[in-house]
Amino acid sequence: MKAAVFYGIEDIRIEEREIPHIGPDEYLIKVKAAAICGSELRTYLHGHAKIKEPQILGHEFAGEVVEIGENIRGLTVGERVSVHPGIPCGHCYYCDQGYQNLCEERKNISIHYPGAFAEYVKIPGKTLELGTCVKIPENIPYEVAALGDPVVSALNGEEMIDARLGDSILILGCGPIGMLHAMVARLKGASTIILANRSRNRLELAKERNLADYYFCLESDGDLKEFVKKVTGGRGPNKVVVANTSKASAKQGVEVVAKGGLVQLFAGFPKDNPFLDLDGNLIHYNQLTVSSSYGSTPRQFQLAEKLLFEGKIDGASLITHRLPLDEINKGFELMKSGEALKVILTYE
The missing domain is CATH 3.90.180.10 (Medium-chain alcohol dehydrogenases, catalytic domain)
Incomplete structure (x- = not known):
């Protein structure tokens, strides 16, 4: 063979x-x-x-x-x-x-x-x-x-964050997995889906497939925190999925999620340096949950x-x-x- x-x-x-x-x-x-x-x-x-x-x-x-x-x-x-x-x-x-x-x-x-x-x-x-x-x-x-x-990987992630009607969900990463997260989140009833990605090309592919309510290019669209607050009634998304391996995205997720919100680290991080620089006070005083999903x-x-x-x-x-x-x-x-x-x- x-x-x-x-x-x-x-x-x-x-x-x-x-x-x-x-x-x-x-x-x-x-x-x-x-x-x-x-x-x-x-x-x-x-x-x-x-x-x-x-x-x-x-x-x-x-x-x-x-x-x-x-x-x-x-x-x-x-x-x-x-x-x-x-x-x-x-x-x-x-x-x-x-x-x-x-x-x-x-x-x-x-x-x-x-x-x-x-x-x-x-x-x-x-x-x-x-x-x-x-x-x-x-x-x-x-x-x-x-x-x-x-x-099924995206499905497990969306089950872990308990995506549901009324949720505003920011997905950081617009590869196939990020796109599948958007599809599953929509199926589970999420009311507002925001896809953010570093390159605009992937966002355009997602837009052609009508996968989200809002799209944000991290390289050229300005300040993500201001944008997500604007489209979520001033609060920010109540759930964030980090669907890429960037440590900067994990940090960003904690910074932009709404008070009482949840940040899911869906992907693994570089094995030679997996440690994350997350603001412990933001997590504590905003009563955030940082979770993960695997397999x-x-x-x-x-x-x-x-x-x-x-x-x-x-x-x-x-x-x-x-x-x-x-x-x-x-x-x-x-x-x-x-x-x-x-x-x-x-x-x-």
Whole structure:
């Protein structure tokens, strides 16, 4: 089979590999569509401490089941499926509490197991037991189903901040994840959504998709605090999502959120210097909550796919480029330049 193999920073090579052999507790998927994730772009540019090269990346994908192990139940050859990359153990303290995203033994496709930037990917049968394998209706394109993972990440974030009717929400960062936050927040009833981003190009893409009520370019539109106060009745947004890895954005979120508000640190920060310069007095005297969001649970993944299947989340609107697997390096360069939102790799 053809595979795109990660050997190190900015070094992905197209190779011929054997089709994986499955065991009795595994199944094999012929990949039909895979998306390049922002976290994979970071791996491509900076490496990943948990990935042992060479490794096949790719964790946002969908495809057709072509082989099943003898112990696999509830799945048949020919079915169309999307699989969440996170595989919790299902029995540790956190799994028992419903926080499978915090599982102590969680494994990940494309980190602990070879991923889907290949024509075939082998999947542990445990995904069926846990509910992280979702069957795709015949009328849904594979490329849409492949976006379940980014959608569910935003869904977890919006559930964590309890987005609801009447909320004014500022989203700092207008990449695909920031845009998905806006979509989910709107679906949950948020009354005012503000998207802020450093470059205007991404804001224009969001505006074309009618994702927010207000758009603010951090480079050229003046003072963010004054702007958000103006459009929220003088108070500022009651919830802020920091949907990027900038430490400055975390600081800014605390400075512009309304009294009694909440700031969510959705993304991770640079590993060599993750410490944040947040004003403790602002947090204390304004009675702010600073929270976070990480990963998702099987329940949420099933819901995210349902929202995609029903068209309540327009995943297809985020797809800006489609490339054959052979051109994966071009896809990474498109993302690096900021030209692309979601790049879909095709296999036929």
